[in-house]
Amino acid sequence: MKTNILVTSLFLLAGLASSCQSEIDEAKGYGYLQLSSVDVNKSVITRADITASETIAVDILDASNAVVQHADDWKNLDDVILPVATYTVKAYSADKKMDTQGFDAQPYYEGQSSVAIEANKAKTVSITCKLAQTMVSVNRSESFKSTFGGCTCYVEGADALSIPFGENETRAAYVKAGQALTVKVDFGNGKSFSQEITSKAEAAYHYKVNLDITEGNAGFDISVDQTIHQYDVTVMVPTKQESTDMVTDDIRNDVSKVWGRFAYLSGSCNLAEVTSPVQFRYKKTTESEWTTVEAVQEEGTKNYSAKVAPLDFGTAYEYYIVCGDKTGETCTFTTESYVAIPNLNFDTWTQNGKNWYANADASDSYWATGNSGVTLIKDATTVPVEGSEARNGKAAKMTTIDGVMMVGAAAGNLFIGTYKTNMLNPSASVSFGRDYAGARPVKLSGYYKYTSCAINYGSKPGTLTTDECNIYIRLWDANGEEIGFGEFVGSESVDTYTPFEITINYSNTQKRPAKLTIVATSSRYGGDFEGSKVVGQVGAGSTLWVDDFELSYY
Structure with missing residues (x-):
């Protein structure tokens, strides 16, 4: 080639x-x-x-x-x-x-x-x-063809990828690099065999899957010719398939079931009489000792599931379903990897002139604020505090002000994203979010205190008498669609640091995040603009302090 x-x-x-x-x-x-x-x-x-x-x-x-x-x-x-x-x-x-x-x-x-x-x-x-892509093709030995006839093979990957390779299919397919790839042989009658090709497909590589048969245990061999960037993967398929009495569902490519520190194991028990508890056993692939958990039956079905936690980030696990002396096939999955969010405790700050930055460099390199827009005529509205004003080390203090030229009012804010002052269209100054490829968090927690002042500026939503603070987290997929969101709204003054906890609700559990933001502001509606003017209701003097944020993953 x-x-x-x-x-x-x-x-x-x-x-x-x-x-x-x-x-x-x-x-x-x-x-x-x-x-x-x-x-x-x-x-x-x-x-x-x-x-x-x-x-x-x-x-x-x-x-x-x-x-x-x-x-x-x-x-x-x-x-x-x-x-x-x-x-x-x-x-x-x-x-x-x-x-x-x-x-x-x-x-x-x-x-x-x-x-x-x-x-x-x-x-x-x-x-x-x-x-930039990966190539994959499937070849069947003559022994395989004579044993299994015209069964269909599939190459499966992330996001429900499933490419059928018919008996006479000789073409190679292009797939996205970076994902785990599995070959699945569908024998019909509910029987199938799956084998991982690679846990992470490399760009500019061709994975040539050669299907053969074995009378013993399934297995596979890989040989690599680096001169042409080609992997030859020989998959040995057992001629005798296991009973379908106990079936372990393969969840490795099911994003909704495999998270950073937990997973939902699933399978089915088709025994005529279930005389023993149905359970799952799981372990790290590198360890020998299995952990057993009770399975929960889905009402009216023969399907069972169990949530297992806490698991380790970025770790391969094995699992199978069991009932008495009957067991299902052993399957594998790998948990999502951990990616740290910098400065969640708000101890790191840098100053440049009147501007403060919640980063190690004097720029909005990860966390950002609207300070650079406000300090053209006023003092910074988001600043670090310490001592009695902080819970530990340093904390972030955000204050709402009025009398701001052109926009009218400005809320103190701190967010993951970028800020660049746009005088003609102030609402476009803010861009929320940074690239994120880590495990999906399920909670955002931390500590806050708040001084809520009477509304003295703005018209929307028109129902407030005193100001509200807002803390929220949002995640998007690679297409820019929101997949997760959670928020905290505080409407009362709190004069000591008080814990808060935000549950992140995922509207789409089949997608992994590509972008994330965390936002805190002293006025919930301080970012509502019409033209160049703030129209959101705010109270000048409203002040929000936050400290020691933390993300939870199970």
Whole structure:
């Protein structure tokens, strides 16, 4: 099979061609960007030959990941004058989608490199655009075909991925990298066999699954040819299938059942008479001792389930269903991994002029506030406090003010996200959320105290007489759809630190989060705008203190 890499070469020249030299002479802090060529080199496996006609788009991004120049086709990229700085140059397939999976999906290439433009110096950067997806194909030995006939095989993955490979299917399918892949053989009559291909599919790799038979226990062998990025996975399928009296459900790809520190085990007991308690046994795959838990029967069915907790983050487990001397197949799953949220105790702060930042650097690098907008004319509304004003170490103090030029009023706030003042459209200054690929939390807890002042500004919702504080958490999936939300609203003054606990309700348990925010504000409606004016009801002087936030995972 032929193989391909798309290589993009960029030349960054700090001096201009003769026609532009005078501009550079006048602006020594600028450089000249020129895209030279796109070449084809055959060294990464793909299903089809890619030629120089592959349409490659190019983005030039600044340090904040904002696109400063884009071309749908690299050939159409005009010469660009850029300020002296460090840039990321990203090249990628312009007319394809990386998330498309299956036989009809097309190869998607991407790559990037950074370059520092310096005045009066020539720069060269090369980008190698590699296949961003994984390829998978299924081959059946003659022994397998003669034993099992025309049974259908499926390659299964995350988010209910299931690609059927018929008896004579020879094509390879493209799937998203990073997910666990399993081959499932469906024998009919409710019988099937599953085997994991890989716990994490690598980009630019081809997994060739070879199905064969064995009279003994099932198993598989993997051989790797790194020169062409190909895995040969030989899966040995037992010729005799286990009884369906006890069936362990395979939950490894069921996002709704596998979380960070707990899992819902499930299975079925089809015995005519159940004379013993139905149970589940589970353990870490690296350990030998099993833990037994009682199973709960779903009313009116032969299905059973059990919640097991606490489990360890990012850990592989084995489990099976049992009733007396009857057991189901042993299956596996891996819990979600832990990703830390920085500065949840609010002990880390940095000051720059009148502005305070709840980060180790003097910027809104993770936590953000509206301070930079307010301090143009007022003092910061969100500041650190310590000593008697904090519960431990330092705490965050947020205060609502009025008499703010243009917007009228400003609530103190602290949130995970970014803030950049937009004078024409103040509501667009805030962008909530940061990338998050960790385990799904189920609760947000912490401590707060609050001074609620009488409403003296705003018209909406129009029913408040005293101000309300608000603390909430929100999670989104990769498509930007909200999948989880929980909030706390305080309407009364509390003069000592008091615990709060927020249960996170997941509207979609089949999706894992890609973005998360936590927000605290001294006025619940301080972010409601009409045009450039705050219209939400707020009370000047309302003050919220928060400290020692914590996320729980079971």
